[in-house]
Amino acid sequence: MLAQVRSYALFGLDAVPVTVEVDVSPGLPSYALVGLPDKAVEESRERVRAALKNAGFPYPQARVVVNLAPAELRKEGSHFDLPIALGLLAAQGVVPLEALSGLAVAGELGLDGSLRPVPGAVNLALGALVEGKRLLLPLESAKEAALVEGVEVWGAESLLQAVAYLKGEEEPRREAPEDPVAPLEVLDLRDVKGQAKAKRALEIAAAGYHHLLMVGSPGSGKTMLARRLPFLLPPLSQEAALEVSRIHSAAGQALKGLLRNPPFRAPHHTVSYAGLIGGGAIPKPGEVSLAHRGVLFLDEFPEFSRDALEALRQPLEDGVVTVSRARASLTFPARFLLVAAMNPCPCGWHGDPERPCACTPASRTRYVGKISGPLLDRFDLVVEVPRLTPAELARAPEGEGTLAVRERVLKARERMLARQGRPNGELAGKALREHVRLTSGAEHLLQAAAKRMLLSARSYDRLLRVARTVADLLASEGVEENHVAEALAYRKTL
Template identity: 90%
Template sequence: MLAQVRSYALFGLDAVPVTVEVDVSPGLPSYALVGLPDKAVEESRERVRAALKNAGFPYPQARVVVNLAPAELKKEGSQFDLPIALGLLAAQGVVPLEALSPFALAGELGLDGSLRPIPGAVNLALGALAEGKKLLLPLESAKEAALVEGVEVYGVGHLEEAVAFFEGEAPLERARPEDPLEALEVLDLRDVKGQAKAKRALEIAATGYHHLLMVGSPGSGKTMLARRLPFLLPPLSREAALEVTRIHSAAGQPVRGLLKTPPFRAPHHTVSYAGLIGGGAIPKPGEVSLAHRGVLFLDEFPEFSREALEALRQPLEDGVVTIARARASLTFPARFLLVAAMNPCPCGWYGDPERPCACSPASRQRYVGKISGPLLDRFDLVVEVPRLTPQELAHAPEGEGTEAVRERVLRARERMLKRQGRPNGELSGKALREHVRLTPGAEALLLAAAKKMLLSARSFDRLLRVARTVADLQGAERVEEAHVAEALAYRKAL
């Protein structure tokens, strides 16, 4: 007898429909699994066999063929355990076929028949919504999938519950989203003593979505500043929150409620190319995508591999990262705010007024040279974060708190969105020229600075964007000389 069960394969961020066909026919006992399964899918044979027997259900002593269609699509993961098990039971007449047809199924089986959570539940729910299917998942995954409105999601903890549900003996309640995590504790800018210029750069970066590079000695506060940046950003809209949640779900990250706070990702400098950009046989999102709509913080910037750093250039410009494989090319969203921190030299003390630098000019040049010119050109703001002496720390005045700065950021962001529909950091081409209106004095200063500093066309545009953001923070309609001058102050040469 033939049974067909609907499921999904996660391909990038998309849930691709997969029909699990199970045929049980007379013959010598055998089991064949076809349809380009990976190792985890192939091993489902033993998990399903043990789960059925330990849960008290019959395993067919006959010729069994399981096909995962479409056959040309590579299948990976353990989410096909549940549809295969129920397909076997339906092919034996234990579960009615008509009860399975409105549903899509996914879940990993334990040897005792229990169901374990799977990655990508939000994505599977979006796939079920597109097809008009109901969805049956493990309990924890069902709570995650229920974040998607408009799809019926049910959760079960054991194979026996699923069988009883489809036999009509034990109805299930629709899954509800889990209560979101408590709001993160707001990290206050007041905790960072001094560093008024760096704090101002942080405010400008948050307002216009400008990439920021901080250069300073160890212990100067670079990491403290970076970790406070997400709390200056506006909260995510529901559409953006669902997009971010979808990425984290596909990557197997724990999801509890919609991720409404902009994400903050800080990978170690030993992260691999695939870990930073994304990759794998069937590519998974990397750190640049997990930081989508939020902040990607790269501490010890020159210590990252050259290959990984150069790969940042495309997502920094386009807001997406494309990973090509033999069978397909996948594109992941990656519109993040890049914040990087580095020492001025290998020992970290170049330019410090108290501690002498032990590095030779050649070693310092090699250290800074690890970052290519085209990549440095993509930073809108480059600021020095000097180390404060103990006396300066003790007597540093208390600066503004996060809430006060965030209010200014939100007001300026609202102004620019009303004017052009997007942050200044994303303006380019005709839109940049249209919305950045300079006074004659500001234009003269800008052209003189561009000539003296030998700015590239990209750097020139970035200077315009920063000046426009400074003007927005001050509520000015046109970009004036003072705004251009402040923007030029954030062009520290390395």
Template identity: 55%
Template sequence: MTLAIVQSRALSGMQAPEVAVEVHLANGLPSFTIVGLPDTEVKESRERVRAALQVAGFEFPARRITVNLAPADLPKESGRFDLPIALGILAASGQIPAAKLADYEFAGELALSGELRPIRGALAMTWHASRAGRAFVLPRASACEAAWVEKATVHPADSLLAVCAHLNGIATLEVQPPLPFELASPYPDLSDVKGQAGARRALEVAAAGAHHLLMVGPPGTGKSMLAARLAGILPSMTEDEALESAALQSLAAHGASLNWRARPYRSPHHTASAVALVGGGSDPRPGEISLAHHGVLFLDELPEFDRKVLEVLREPLENGQIHISRAARQATYPARFQLVAAMNPCPCGFYGHPSGRCRCTPEQLHRYRGRISGPLLDRIDLAVEVPSLAPQELQAASSGETSAVVRERVEAARERQLARQGKPNAWLGGGELEKSSQAEPEALATLTRASEKLGLSVRGFHRVWRVARTVADLDASANVGRAHVLQAIQLRRALVND
């Protein structure tokens, strides 16, 4: 047989399109050509494959070898095609049975010794391979994260020789068992935060309705502590959410964590670039907003971020995804995250502090707050002040409720939302909100008067309405009442540009 076809996978955003590695042996002067839009890493596989086959004791055909990676218009990158190319050559030259290749998909980078090295995106590829009904053969170091995919058959392999022995029936590759995951929350407990009842309430409302939150207060008042505890009170992840989140981690070469069902928590430094935040590069990779998918993105010292960097958040905050376009590549990544931001009230941080230490001028204050645009602030649902507590108040304050207790209320409120409209309140469109809010006439009248007084935009009006719906869900109320609207307004008043 002079033609063999081996199935593998490429990566394109969150997708892992199928790639047929076609290997043809022909008479003529010995050559080795790879076609099908390969990048430099794929072209270099010629030397890795040649050396690996020879070191493993196989015959490298002294013929004209043509490798086609189909479809030809899909860019191919990385060394994951080394293993399927090597197997295709062996099958085309009759050194392994070609018929057995149809039941498997293969991916793996070859060392010159024939050992298999880990690859990026194993979980995303396995996810799609399992839907095609084929088993996946992967390097052992990548098989662990791939085994998170339910009902997927994953065979870990250490070397090219081990894979060939399996195909020849000499030995059998084991099936990777699913790894146990930790059910305990990896996040600190909310009971560690003393006082700050208003901020704790805002955190609970944000968790219940998937709302974005801004905290404003002097240094050392607990803003970072509160943000770090939000992920711990969010509802448990579903199987699909966990797989999506883990697949994104795998695409970014971070690997899947043993706490893979825990909500992700990302906290980039304020010097992060726009590409680091939203993703990009010549070969587009997911950024921090996608790595925080189904979890929390915490931006501390919000005004210290470059304004151009913050502006790229506007679209994903609204749409829940980011589309990255480059000259030769495009990719779309999900980015349904909860934004939690923290900032000081002024450049020195002590505006309104009881000590009176602030010496910032009105111009400095205006310039500092102006670093955050109005359209970005308009996309934030909740904004609360986190005041400084006197030592006596801090010592007198008792420990608050634990994360587990708050999470119970959050999950109950979220279940009401899913039963009513199939999504959290923060994701509702204007028309959906009107249908599902069940607001009392007095509540709507109060909201209208408040929006006129505060100068809320239409978007701001709807965001207050969504928060009021969440407050009602926490109270187990079928209707949105005036008290719920007033609380929602109070939870937004700290927005500096309202």
């Protein structure tokens, strides 16, 4: 007897429909699983056999063939356990075939018949939404899938309960959309003593979505500043929250609610190329995608591998990253705000007023040279963060708090969205020329600076964007000379 159960294969961020076909026919007992399964899917045979036995269901003493269609698509993950088990029961007449109509199923089985959560529940729900199907998942995953509105999600704790739903012996547990908003513990800018210029650069970066590089000795406050940047950014819209949540769900992170606040990712400098950009046999999102709509902080910037750093150039320009494999090429969203921090030299004390630098000019040149010119050219703001002496720390003014600065950032962002529908950092081409209107004095200053500093066309455009953001923070319609002058102040040469 043949039974068919609908499920999905996670392919990047997409849930691709997969039909689990189970055929039980007379013959010597055997089990064949076809359809390009990976090791985790192949091992489902033993999990399903033990789960059926321990839950009190029969395992067929016959010839069993399980096909995962379409056959040319690679399948991976343990979430095919439950559809295979239900297919076996349906093929034996234990579960009515009509009960599987209009239903999509995914879930990992424990040997005792319990159901365990699976990654990508939000993505599975989006797949079910497109097909107009109900979705049966383990209870924990069902709560996550219910974050997607418009999908009827059933949550089951065990194989026994799932079968009871399908036989009509128990009313399905329908998960209601719950989106609890966790209280946000704001990191205050007042915790960082002094560093007025760096704080201002942080404000400009948050308002216009400008990439920022901070250069300073150890202990100057670079990491503290970077960790406070997400709290200056506007909260995510409903659409952006679902998009970000979808990425994190595909990466296997359990969600209790939509991610409403911009994410902050700070990978160690030993992160692999695939870990930063994304990869795998079936590519998974990397750190650049997990930081989508938020902040990617790279501390000890020159210590990252050259290949990984150079791979940042595409997402910094396009807002997406493309991972190519022999079977497919997948594109992940990756529109993040890059904040990098580095020492001025290998020992970290070049230019420090108290501690002498032990590096030779050649070693410092090699250290700074680890960052290529094209990559450095993609930073809108390059600011020095000097280390303060104990005496300077004691008398440093407290400065503004995060909430006060955030208020200015939100107002500036509102002006940008009302004028052009996007942050200034994303302006390009005709839109940049249209919305950045320089006064004659500002244009003269910018032309002179471009000639003196040998600015590339990309750097020139980035200066225009930063100057436009400075003007927006000051509620100015046009871009004036003082706005350009402040933008030029954040073009430190390494």
